[in-house]
Amino acid sequence: MPQHGNIDRKIVTGAALNYAGFFAGKLIVFLNTVILARLLAPEHFGLVALGLLVLAVAETLAEAGTGAAVVWHGADVEETAPVALAVGLLSAGIIVALVLALAPAIAAFFHEPEATGIIRALALCALISAPASVFSGILQKRMQFGKRLMPELLKAIAKGAVGIPLALWGFGAWSLVFSQIAGVVVGLALLWRLSDWTPRLSLRPSILRQVLPYGLNIAALGLLGLAIKKLDVTIIGYRFDAAQLGHYTLAFSLVELSVMGLVWAASQAFFPALATTAQNPEALQRMFRKGLGRLFLLVLPMSAGLAIAAEPFILTLYGAKWAEAADLMRILAFYAMFYAVGFNVGDVYKATGRPQVLTWINLGNLVIAAPLLIAAATFGLKGVAMGQVVLAIILSAISWALARRFSGLGPEVLWQALRGPALATAIMAAVCILADRLWFADLSPPLRLVSLALLGGVIYGALVGGHMLIRRRRVPEPAE
Structure with missing residues (x-):
């Protein structure tokens, strides 16, 4: 039991540290975006979005699941990391060469010839992302989540330091391109340094035969997930x-x-922690249920708050x-809420060494998603967004x-994790919507935003705090 409790704490701490790094980095990117959105036009963001779409596909293929393979494999990183790095660099070189050649055709498909240069420039980032994935995997395997904070922060700072001046100087969409490149370069340098591993290459057959199939399954899974997401x-x-x-x-x-x-x-913390209980279904289920409940405490009110x-x-x-x-x-915001309800189930399959289950599930999901979103697009941008919610x-x-069927996680696990946060979120949302219509609607946008945020935070905090207090009082005192 102490061991399970220790792993529980690692999940919470790991998720918190991962999100702290992710959020701090994204907060800086968000502030950068606020500035850039006032300097650039919507079409600049649209052109770069096309380049980032191609980059996301290229990175997924280039990394070939190498980072996840380092986390999953039982051997020491000194044995697996050299093989993973060699595979990643080889695949990255092939993929980037293909993207550079196909960039004009890709831009023509989207009816945006201006995007050709942007696609080519951003594709080069895949050469950097492949080794960065291995270094990140080393830290994740060691559950050294704190060391991943600094790369996220400095990547975001580098993006702003490059992008904002270029936007002021009239570089348009290219200010976003160069900021992305700067962030990727800084991230690689820091992950390399913090991983405390001297890079070397190897194609040792005994390791390659295990790492490559697992990595390819993860890459296929990532590609299918990306296809659905993008x-x-x-x-x-x-x-x-x-x-x-x-x-x-x-x-x-x-x-x-x-x-x-x-x-x-949360997924970054769930995966390595659940992998430690892969041979104990009861412990795995208990750990997953606790982690999911804590996740929903934050996810549900965030989603509702964004919508309101x-x-x-x-x-x-x-x-x-x-x-x-x-x-x-x-x-x-509703799409994100429902997305969050089912996303982390996949960590169980990865932790138990069965990523192929997720691959087949995502393949089926893509078959559903494609016609649904294509049909939804006939109703405009809002139609696509509504299609995302339904999907x-x-x-x-x-x-x-x-x-x-595949992991023993029944609906009772979801219900136990969901019921408390869902009820508190529903009450908070109802009060905020009513208050917005009765009192806040005529306020200026900044004052209205602050009023809604404060009211929602106070109500939700009181509901969750009260519920936790009642639960503590119901717990019997230990016997003398």
Whole structure:
């Protein structure tokens, strides 16, 4: 039991540290974006979003699951990391060469020839991301989450230090491109230094035969997940212009910063911690349920808050030219909420050495997502956002329906983790919506935003605090 308690603490601490680094870095990026959004036009963000879409695919293929393979493999990192690094660099070279050659065709597909140079420039980041994934995997395997804070912070600072001056000097979309490149370079340098590992290359057959299949499964899983996650950007980029894509990208980035960022951070801690209990189903289930309950305590009110305060938030921070993003952000907040409900189930499959289960699940999910979002696009940008909500509900339901069969996680696990936070969030949301309509609607956007944030925080904090106090009083005193 002490061992399980220690791992529980590692999950909480790891998730907190991961999110602290992620959030601190993203907060700086967010502040950078607020400034850049007032200096640049929506179409600049749209063009770069296309480049980042291609980069995301290139990075997933280039990394080939090497970072996850380092975490999963039982051998010491001195044996697995050299093989992972060699595989990553080889795959990165091939993928980047293909993207450089295909960039004009990709830009033509999106009807944005200006994006050719942007796609080529950003593709080079995949050469950097492959080794960075190995260094990050080393830290994750050692559960040294604190060491991953500094790279996230300094990457964000580097992005702002490069992007904002270039935007002021009239570089337009390229200010965002060079800021991305600067962040990736700084991140690699710091991860290399903090991993305390001297890079070397190896293709040792005994390790390669184990690392490569697992890594390819993780890469396939990542690619399928990326296809689902970025399908909306692909469809919008193809059917709408760069300015509309810019509005959607901005709205999505806000829910990604808060809700989806927290889910990702929890996943980074769940994976290595659950791997330690992979041979004990009861311990694994208990650990997962506790972690999920703590995650929902934050995820649900964040999502509701973003939906309720979307309009004053956008108008206060970005200005009237971004007003179209408010309705999109409101809808996408519900997408993030339902996405969070099912996302972390996948960590169980990875921890138990069965990523192929997730691969097949995500393949099925993609078959559902593609026609749904293509049809939703006929109703405009809001249609795509609503399609995302419906898709998240369907995919989370599928994840939990299959969880019992493949991992023994029944619906009772979800219910126990969800019921308390869901009730508190519903009460908080109802009070805030009523107050907004009765008293806050005529206030200026900044004052309205602050009023909603304070009211929601006080109500939710009181509900959760009261619930915890009641539970403590119900716990019987230990016998003398």
